[in-house]
Amino acid sequence: MSLRLRTEDLQWREIDREIVALDGRDASYLTVNGSGALLWRMLATSASRDELVRALVETYEVEAATAEADTDAFLRTLSERGLLGP
Amino acid sequence: MTSPDPHAAAILSRVEEIVEPVENLTALRQHRLELVAARVWREQGRCVPHELRVAERRSAIVALTAPEVLRRVRAAYDGSLVLMKGPEVAACYPHPSDRAFCDLDFLAGDPVEAYRALVAAGFVEVGDPALYEDVHHLRPLVWPDLPLFIELHKEVNLPDWLAPPPTPELLELTRPSATGVDGLRAPVPAAHAVLLAAHGWAHEPLRRLMDVIDVAVVLDDEERDLAAELARRWNLERLWRITVAAADALLRGSRSGLALRTWARHLPTVRERTVLETHLTRWAGPVCGLPNTRLRALGDGTVIFTGAARPRNGEGWVDAIRRTRLAMLDAFHPQSQHDLIKESRSGR
Numbered sequence: 001m002s003l004r005l006r007t008e009d010l011q012w013r014e015i016d017r018e019i020v021a022l023d024g025r026d027a028s029y030l031t032v033n034g035s036g037a038l039l040w041r042m043l044a045t046s047a048s049r050d051e052l053v054r055a056l057v058e059t060y061e062v063e064a065a066t067a068e069a070d071t072d073a074f075l076r077t078l079s080e081r082g083l084l085g086p
Numbered sequence: 087m088t089s090p091d092p093h094a095a096a097i098l099s100r101v102e103e104i105v106e107p108v109e110n111l112t113a114l115r116q117h118r119l120e121l122v123a124a125r126v127w128r129e130q131g132r133c134v135p136h137e138l139r140v141a142e143r144r145s146a147i148v149a150l151t152a153p154e155v156l157r158r159v160r161a162a163y164d165g166s167l168v169l170m171k172g173p174e175v176a177a178c179y180p181h182p183s184d185r186a187f188c189d190l191d192f193l194a195g196d197p198v199e200a201y202r203a204l205v206a207a208g209f210v211e212v213g214d215p216a217l218y219e220d221v222h223h224l225r226p227l228v229w230p231d232l233p234l235f236i237e238l239h240k241e242v243n244l245p246d247w248l249a250p251p252p253t254p255e256l257l258e259l260t261r262p263s264a265t266g267v268d269g270l271r272a273p274v275p276a277a278h279a280v281l282l283a284a285h286g287w288a289h290e291p292l293r294r295l296m297d298v299i300d301v302a303v304v305l306d307d308e309e310r311d312l313a314a315e316l317a318r319r320w321n322l323e324r325l326w327r328i329t330v331a332a333a334d335a336l337l338r339g340s341r342s343g344l345a346l347r348t349w350a351r352h353l354p355t356v357r358e359r360t361v362l363e364t365h366l367t368r369w370a371g372p373v374c375g376l377p378n379t380r381l382r383a384l385g386d387g388t389v390i391f392t393g394a395a396r397p398r399n400g401e402g403w404v405d406a407i408r409r410t411r412l413a414m415l416d417a418f419h420p421q422s423q424h425d426l427i428k429e430s431r432s433g434r
Contacts (some may be wrong), residue, residue, distance in 0.1 A: 013183070015142045016128065022150040027231040029147055049347045 004046035118296035162207030166195030237289035279305035358420035
């Protein structure tokens with residue numbers, strides 16, 4: 001299943017490998033860095049959970065189980081904040 | 087946002103050359119060039135100081151916010167509104183993030199009606215009302231939780247020794263805003279460039295390099311004649327000529343004019359003004375910028391020049407003479423260093 005960030009009312013830009021985003025729906029800001037920024041960039045164009053996990057494993061040389069847990073936690077946060085698209 | 091044009095790209099390329107060797111963060115901040123420096127240094131693989139990274143993040147948040155606020159302003163009020171400075175200028179930069187801003191300035195046909203409409207739509211007033219009773223814009227507004235001030239101008243801000251151009255004419259000289267926000271208008275480049283130059287002089291003539299870059303980036307080559315004509319019509323011809331000459335010398339390699347060789351020598355090397363240059367500038371502003379009423383200009387200039395040595399803010403003559411003596415001793419020191427010395431002495 002393909003996942004991607006919401007496109008409506010969500011503005012973001014990257015500064016020095018850090019993501020700064022504005023959620024226009026509730027005028028809230030968030031910053032994402034490190035592995036979160038990597039996942040954010042992939043989700044901007046759409047990616048599956050497996051692709052996200054694989055990217056973490058390859059980039060940060062972590063165990064698959066760790067990458068899966070981190071990916072799920074990140075996706076859960078995005079989902080709770082309504083930042084994932086349909 | 088519009089895509090960068092080769093004219094602006096060439097100017098910024100020259101700016102990057104000027105900024106690249108400057109290491110004094112205070113001077114970079116004074117010239118509003120710290121974000122250009124951060125970008126250039128990062129591209130070169132150099133370390134970007136923490137405070138510049140913080141400034142970049144703050145600027146990014148404001149830039150992300152601007153379109154959102156602009157859309158809300160436009161939705162709240164459909165009368166005559168013209169966006170000036172800030173994001174409108176930033177949109178003309180090849181890297182809009184190089185040009186920080188902290189407020190949204192609008193020239194309004196009926197600022198009071200526009201103000202009421204924005205408040206009715208949910209914008210809230212901020213700042214002490216007494217501060218805005220006799221100034222060129224109404225009390226600032228903000229959208230709750232969004233970090234951008236909105237200022238509705240009755241007229242454009244010029245040095246107090248010059249009359250502002252007629253607002254109805256400025257409201258006509260517009261085009262769709264470069265920010266890309268639907269229904270929003272901004273001055274045509276020629277008018278905008280002249281207004282930016284004059285606004286800069288309202289604070290201090292040729293105060294900082296970013297003021298000059300703004301004018302150069304906004305002004306298309308093919309609009310130069312129109313800009314000169316507008317400057318003439320609005321009695322801003324002399325300050326316009328000096329600003330454009332400085333921009334051409336700094337950013338296009340033309341010969342430096344008198345200003346860059348005397349009271350604006352801080353611009354080419356991106357450094358702070360010295361005490362002497364600060365005093366010269368206070369004198370040179372009206373003298374160089376007033377329209378051809380040279381007698382009055384010299385009169386104003388003389389008052390400012392001699393006024394520097396007179397008692398001010400309730401001080402006595404002894405203190406005034408002491409202050410003047412200190413200024414003369416520090417004539418070639420940076421102004422901020424002189425201010426610190428003054429503070430430490432007055433604290434004794």
